[in-house]
Amino acid sequence: MSSTLERHVVTVGGLRVGDGPAVVISRISLRGPGRATEMWRARDGVTLVEPGSAADLPAIAGAADGVVIGAAWTRDIPLVRAVAGLGLPVVVERRASATLEEWLGLADYCALECDDRVILCETGRLDLGLLRAARAASGRPVLADVSADLGLSAAVVAAGADGLIVSRPPADGPESGAGDAHRTDERRSAGEAGVRLAEEAVTLVGPLVRPETPATLPECRQAIDRVDAALATLLERRAALAGIVQTLKPVGGFQGRDMERERALVARMANRAPELGEDRLAPIMNAVIEAGLSLAEERSTAD
Ligand SMILES: C=C(O[C@@H]1C=C(C(=O)O)C=C[C@H]1O)C(=O)O
Incomplete structure (x- = not known):
């Protein structure tokens, strides 16, 4: 692993990813007309969107700060190409069984289309060794979706991840009929607690493993x-x-x-x-x- 490799810092909206503290981003699944679209939101309102289909792209191009290539469709090359060509920073998730080479190859392909503004994202059953290898070999920022096991948040920060993704229910959840308000509230507070847990890992583990040289007073x-x-x-x-x-x-x-x-x-x-x-x-x-x-x-x- 080379420590001299140039690290790519990717700015999404106002959010710097790749140096500074690991970022925490909420993932909210929205039902679209076709496949669900996924909305990713950082605390300061920076928004990334995973399209459900090509039909979503014009709206995404106008409104989002970044776009996500989902693990479920990384082999849909026409859609991948269209998404990478939107002119937005691109997050490339790893398909469940994809090797390091396949994952980084897709990232390099997207990088050509989006001015090198590529972030990687490990999902599903997290492979922290692979996350570290991807970060070291590519120099690109790497996120990890900790939704399946929030207890891994501290380990993910310790492994050097540049951000944590946490699933949350939509504000006006699709299942939330009038009688379901209580369950919707419960899911919402569980989502909020998940985000806090991830932020806590960034706060407590980050200072030990992630040296920072901030450039501004705040x-x-x-x-x-x-x-x-x-x-x-x-x-x-x-x-x-x-x-x-x-x-x-x-x-x-x-x-x-x-x-x-x-x-x-x-x-x-x-x-x-x-x-x-x-x-x-x-x-x-x-x-x-x-x-x-x-x-x-x-x-x-x-x-
Ligand atoms: C903890 C102890 O008692 C006292 C408190 C100490 C501390 O807080 O580190 C160290 C030595 C003692 O003066 C100890 O004896 O180990």
Whole structure:
């Protein structure tokens, strides 16, 4: 796998895909006259559409920010060619049994038609090894549809995916008759929860595996907010563990403080944070350790 390969960043509407944080996109199935069309929507309203047939293309060309070549019809070459030629960025899904070569070959074919603005998308039973290989070999952004198993969201981010696709029911679902309002509400909140789960994976796993060099103030602040979210999660977990240690030691709390262990853990951390170094880490960790001890003491007096 080459790390020097040029990465293609593809902009869809205002959405950058391929660097920065992984994007989260909702997929909504709409029943069309023929095959269902699929509408993909990012939080900021950026819209991609998978056509049901060639008849959908004029409307898509006028209204969508991007277009999707669905896994079910990647062999419909006339439709593939027409879709790729719309002048929009193209997402190429992998057909269930397609090999890496077939998938990337189709992407390269589309790239000729759409000014190289191609994004790949792994769907169905996700093959994360294949996703990584596709990303490494092509330099193109790769999405993964996690709808079938939202629990894979964190693994998908860890595998380096540039975006997560989550299925949601349509706002005015086709099955939603008047008596069905309750079920429609349930499906809608399940869809919303799925999107939140995917966003949570981006927030917590992204900072560990995906270095970012944001170019604007808002992007940089969002990146910092994600790191802080991951830090807060770890700090809370650390405090809980430090609390357990106090109950296992002969003397716990501030009284049983072990300064040698504290120095050693700062030294180990400095190996992972050499830019900050021991001198800057020491006061940070002192504050963290004292916060943990104070919480543990508060807990033990409350018991
Ligand atoms: C957790 C312990 O108790 C105290 C708290 C520490 C911490 O939060 O890392 C480290 C050493 C001790 O001063 C421990 O002894 O390991």
